[in-house]
Amino acid sequence: MSYAICIVPVAPMRSLHDHRAEMSSQVIFGEQVKIISTTDDGWALLECCNDGYTGCCRMNQFLIIENPIELKNEYCNEWVQPIYLNDEKLMVPLGADLSILKNSLQDVKLKYDGKVLIATQQKFTEENVIKLSEPYLNTAYLWGGRTVFGIDCSGFAQAVFKMMNIALPRDANQQVNEGEGIGFLPEVKTGDLAFFDDEDGKIIHVGILLNSQQIIHASGNVRIDNIDSEGIINTGTGRRTHKLRVIKRIKEY
Template structure:
């Protein structure tokens, strides 16, 4: 539906279009010099920043993690103009971070972090680490380790087959207490407020957009603003910020005040945030029927 003033503007964060290039699916919808069909790729490194511009030092909007499916529209000068499949976010990834789309992941990391080894041996110097939720393709098992392509190994007990879920998303958030705050972060090495919410919901099998304003529109059902009987799993939104209730009085959120994922009384957070940064609470939301 459109208004008398024309169609609503498209969200640039989710629209793979520039003046010189756009997704072929947007032909006759947005203006561009040329339209291309994307190539499906997959992130092949533990994590990579998705930047607003194709240069080092450009602002980071979010991160891709190993196994994430990516639509690539152009590769040039070491960067790929791309869209993350799971949430639609558009930006620039380091070109070398991308690999082929196949083989598809067979397992996901359930530990907060785990190491990649060059052999099934905990005494070998690790090659890197994988974060909670990273997706991997397992070739076979050697003792207590899973073998990945490229002769890399990960401890088997830190992984589960694709399809594993952690339905208590508030409990998953509690596991991440103390994780440093990182603007754009969505790994267990660093998280921002909406990255925390997206990660824990993803592990619960619940689709979730990336940014707080998108989450406020999309998640569950709105609660009346005067609601006082908040429950575990309810979401509290401010302008540009989001937190998750652990019970009727405690909020968990990644925030710049603590520079970490922290738990505090909701009333304390509301007072401080109103005075110092994001203003008053703008919305309360609950997954499932509000009256349940």
């Protein structure tokens, strides 16, 4: 099986080999994928190495490598920052994987002068949860999005936890299976995840709790809203928008 590294700022991952198909997720610059299969017209079915998510991408947005490179858990720590790939300027987003900088790849020249976040040095604390969530505030909601250019609810949770070296699955209905359940809102800590369901009981939304009364989540945009035992209350309209199903603690601190 061959591997590849994303060499564009953000590569859309689609449900089918078609530009018009649903964008189910994204692959961010520097992230690695396994190549499951390819088509004659330049598409490939890929599996993301970081979370096992699968989807279809254009292969001209990736560099094929024989073996996966060593992960350094180092990420772009600015909202957007230039990186030079063979002297071509790319504007990569917050959270872009910089492992590629410390691995020698044939015919690849890289230059990056921006700030670097080393995830293994970021402890899971109340302060870090808030600090790493705030840069995403007001980012537009985008189904399948994972960056400050546009993000969905589970992509937001995954992105914030990644910066503290905690791996979450891609979708909310997968993330809900992680961690330990918390019975009541007064017992929550900053960084607990709240999950919300629809009328059929299906998990459809996730957000990061800031305290027992506030949640930061991607809904229209990344925003801070109020929460009670029934669910989320939009701070602007006063309307209830999401019905609370369960709270999970991913990690203690």
